Amino acid sequence: MMAALTKNFVGLGRRVMNSLWRIGIGARFLSLILLNSGISFSRFHLTVKELFFSGVMSLIIILVAGMFVGMVLGLQGYETLKRYGSESALGSLVALSLVRELGPVLAALLFASRAGSAMTAEIGLMKATEQISAMEMMAINPIARVVAPRFWAGVFAVPLLAAMFSVMGVFGGYLVGVVLIGVDEGSFWSQMQSNVDFQHDVLNGVFKSCVFGVVVTAIALFEGYDAPPTAEGVSGATTRTVVESSLAILILDFILTALMI
Amino acid sequence: MGSLEYRCLKATGVYNVLSEALVEIRDVNFAYGHRPILKGMNLTFPKNKVIAIMGGSGCGKTTLLRLIGGSIKPTSGYVKIGGQIIHELDRAGLYAMRRKMGMLFQFGALFTDMSVYDNVAFQMREHTNLPEEIIHDLVMMKLHAVGLRGTHDLLPAELSGGMARRVALARTVALDPMLILYDEPFAGLDPISLTVVGNLIKRLNDALGATSIVVTHDVQESLKIVDYLYFVADGVIITEGTPDEIKASNKPFVQQFINGEMDGPVPFHYPGGDYQQDLKLKSIERVKNNKRKVTERYFGLDRRQKKK
Numbered sequence: 001m002m003a004a005l006t007k008n009f010v011g012l013g014r015r016v017m018n019s020l021w022r023i024g025i026g027a028r029f030l031s032l033i034l035l036n037s038g039i040s041f042s043r044f045h046l047t048v049k050e051l052f053f054s055g056v057m058s059l060i061i062i063l064v065a066g067m068f069v070g071m072v073l074g075l076q077g078y079e080t081l082k083r084y085g086s087e088s089a090l091g092s093l094v095a096l097s098l099v100r101e102l103g104p105v106l107a108a109l110l111f112a113s114r115a116g117s118a119m120t121a122e123i124g125l126m127k128a129t130e131q132i133s134a135m136e137m138m139a140i141n142p143i144a145r146v147v148a149p150r151f152w153a154g155v156f157a158v159p160l161l162a163a164m165f166s167v168m169g170v171f172g173g174y175l176v177g178v179v180l181i182g183v184d185e186g187s188f189w190s191q192m193q194s195n196v197d198f199q200h201d202v203l204n205g206v207f208k209s210c211v212f213g214v215v216v217t218a219i220a221l222f223e224g225y226d227a228p229p230t231a232e233g234v235s236g237a238t239t240r241t242v243v244e245s246s247l248a249i250l251i252l253d254f255i256l257t258a259l260m261i
Numbered sequence: 262m263g264s265l266e267y268r269c270l271k272a273t274g275v276y277n278v279l280s281e282a283l284v285e286i287r288d289v290n291f292a293y294g295h296r297p298i299l300k301g302m303n304l305t306f307p308k309n310k311v312i313a314i315m316g317g318s319g320c321g322k323t324t325l326l327r328l329i330g331g332s333i334k335p336t337s338g339y340v341k342i343g344g345q346i347i348h349e350l351d352r353a354g355l356y357a358m359r360r361k362m363g364m365l366f367q368f369g370a371l372f373t374d375m376s377v378y379d380n381v382a383f384q385m386r387e388h389t390n391l392p393e394e395i396i397h398d399l400v401m402m403k404l405h406a407v408g409l410r411g412t413h414d415l416l417p418a419e420l421s422g423g424m425a426r427r428v429a430l431a432r433t434v435a436l437d438p439m440l441i442l443y444d445e446p447f448a449g450l451d452p453i454s455l456t457v458v459g460n461l462i463k464r465l466n467d468a469l470g471a472t473s474i475v476v477t478h479d480v481q482e483s484l485k486i487v488d489y490l491y492f493v494a495d496g497v498i499i500t501e502g503t504p505d506e507i508k509a510s511n512k513p514f515v516q517q518f519i520n521g522e523m524d525g526p527v528p529f530h531y532p533g534g535d536y537q538q539d540l541k542l543k544s545i546e547r548v549k550n551n552k553r554k555v556t557e558r559y560f561g562l563d564r565r566q567k568k569k
Binding site: 125129130131133134136137138139140141145 | 332357370
């Protein structure tokens with residue numbers, strides 16, 4: 001009995017220690033990226049190329065998801081507001097929900113699933129096929145040449161995608177609320193304009209999505225760079241990227257909301 | 262240069278004057294954790310020669326190459342390239358040294374998101390300020406040298422294994438390195454590609470005046486192109502010499518390696534436990550006994566006894 005308990009405690013302790021080590025190594029990896037970021041700006045075309053792959057290629061999923069989330073918000077919001085006779089506030093409900101919460105969070109979650117997992121798989125496969133080692137042997141720092149441009153592309157892409165998501169969401173809410181249900185168009189837009197504050201609502205959302213961009217991209221790149229160079233290693237790393245990024249986004253969202261409210 | 266001549270010159274110190282060593286490995290030990298891989302290795306690689314390091318899988322050949330490339334540090338001893346101890350260099354020094362080196366990886370390690378042209382041009386664009394027109398001419402010349410000028414528009418995925426290896430070779434010599442490292446350059450190639458790659462290694466080394474270190478276990482191809490061979494087994498050099506000396510060697514290991522014999526100094530079986538025990542033969546006997554007892558209990562007699 002005691003032996004089994006001890007074994008469990010030892011196992012738990014080992015897992016905790018491993019997790020702490022990984023967080024430490026991840027933080028060191030992030031600092032290495034920041035230290036080797038010069039090339040990402042001096043040769044900005046490298047970052048722009050990655051921005052295309054991670055940002056522009058994610059546009060379709062972001063725009064479609066944004067529009068449907070906005071449409072659902074329009075329907076649900078109308079049903080709730082109708083009970084209090086405040087259907088005219090539908091515009092501000094849709095906009096505030098999207099700009100403050102749903103835009104940054106859902107855009108980051110979609111980015112982690114679509115672009116983050118692709119980044120992990122790409123870096124992991126580059127490692128498995130010795131492309132990273134080849135670069136090292138050519139006296140080219142792979143962190144500066146391969147990792148840092150992808151990092152900055154992710155950091156720039158997530159706030160832009162969150163903005164697109166919110167815009168499409170508002171459009172979806174307008175389609176359902178005004179065009180389909182028949183809420184007054186003037187009150188929809190004027191309520192939105194008067195109740196959405198640029199600094200407290202829009203900038204808070206932008207700040208959140210910047211933080212999510214850093215976290216999601218850093219996790220994706222670290223998992224790829226740290227993946228064992230095997231098929232199982234890369235697939236495991238891709239799964240970890242999605243799981244860890246999603247949890248990090250939701251936990252950080254709570255912390256940031258609590259701090260900014 | 263014959264092995265005896267080589268050893269005499271090395272012993273008298275004249276060798277270093279006649280043929281200066283580009284790479285020196287002295288008393289190098291290396292271990293992964295508690296598992297020793299290299300045990301007191303001493304190797305010399307003179308300039309303008311093609312030298313092979315041969316041995317079975319897992320004997321430490323690739324580890325030696327990684328030590329020369331500065332990817333790992335020896336536990337003791339040193340690796341000197343051009344008079345500089347590679348593992349004592351800082352990152353900038355190591356990168357400066359690596360700019361004078363080229364390495365061909367086992368499966369080419371071409372960048373899969375770039376065309377053949379961009380792969381060969383990669384180092385030129387990263388390390389030089391040459392105008393694109395000159396880079397174009399240089400890339401075409403390198404690809405022409407390996408016979409693949411016509412593939413410059415293709416992606417690595419569109420090449421066969423042998424062609425990918427040749428493109429990787431063109432990329433390896435893109436900046437005319439003084440030292441070229443080859444990690445299993447013949448692995449997985451058909452006989453024609455094997456001869457082509459072998460000849461290219463020799464021709465490029467002669468044309469560039471470089472030193473080539475070829476880690477391989479392909480005996481026949483290596484004997485055709487190299488100037489000198491080291492045989493490694495269990496982390497030590499067990500024999501060395503020119504191709505003629507190696508062919509004439511009567512050492513059992515060399516004979517087993519050259520003739521590809523299944524058993525010999527390198528055993529066919531990896532050390533393991535008792536074979537009968539691994540097959541659980543004892544428990545099979547026990548099952549048979551139990552079966553016999555059950556038969557006796559329900560039928561009164563063992564069936565075999567009944568037959569009698």
